Amino acid sequence: MYDLIGDIHGHAGELKALLTQLGYQPGHSGVYAHPERRVIFLGDFIDRGPQIRETLQIARGMIDAGHALAVMGNHEYNAICFHTKGPDGKPLRPHTDKNIQQHSATLDAFRDDPEELDEYLQWMKQLPLWLELDEFRVIHACWHPELIDRVRDQVRGNRLTETFLHESAQKGAEAYEILEILLKGIEKQLPLGEIFRDKDNHVRTEMRIQWWKSPRGLTYADYGLGGRFSSKPLPASFFDTYHYPPEAEKPVFIGHYWLRGEPALQSPSVCCLDYSVAKGGELVAYRWNGEQELREGNFVRVKSFQ
Ligand SMILES: [Mn+2]
Structure with missing residues (x-):
């Protein structure tokens, strides 16, 4: 069984509180684990918050040990582009004031250890863009079957390739338009x-x-x-x-939308778990116990410590 967790944005304290509330405990190695359950992170681990390194350490530790899965968020994608140079020697994501500012908390967090950031960027690059399980689907911003099929055809899987990454950085290219929708919405x-x-x-x-x-x-x-x-x-x-049918055969879990207030389903088949922990909101999980029909009683929440 799975616990899906929304956008963390460097709020490791709230993440640990939420994991504890869900019954996960740090083992000898410090990696949070549950005897019967696994976490699925919906992306956007970085930027904005006060404990970005610790957030990455917790999530990556759980994933490496087989206690969690994750998809890539637009902030991870942006970071990869920010730190990857194109053939012209310029970064794929220009270092404009706005782009630097959006990424500044992460840059600050790794100021004294750029090699560690490099290693995390390599790790981020191999995060799946989406997950399709037997019972439900997971993506950061928008499940769009036709666009997902097009990416799958080009990358032969669900992860970025170097070619696709470089193409996606060209405004107007097909890969650019597709990733905009999958990672940022329509x-x-x-x-x-x-x-x-x-x-x-x-x-x-x-x-x-x-x-x-x-x-x-x-x-x-x-x-x-x-x-x-x-x-x-x-x-x-x-x-x-395009719209995802409310009576779809599989539910979809998403993050990304900076929702506020009482967690609720977006439709009978779509569940967003981003409740703005980085803006004084809450870190929210959905505790999935095998149901095909999602239930609003299954949200688990931790208030932002800010
Ligand atoms: Mn996002």
């Missing part, structure tokens, strides 16, 4: 004149969407994520947008 361009303000009050013309809902009959407010949207109905041009 964004839709709004019709002309339709704008909204995000949480930082910036005017935006693209809306991140709730891909677990069919857009037909919904308003912008029903369908958008991460902002205050109008209560006007969505235009017909949105109706053919």
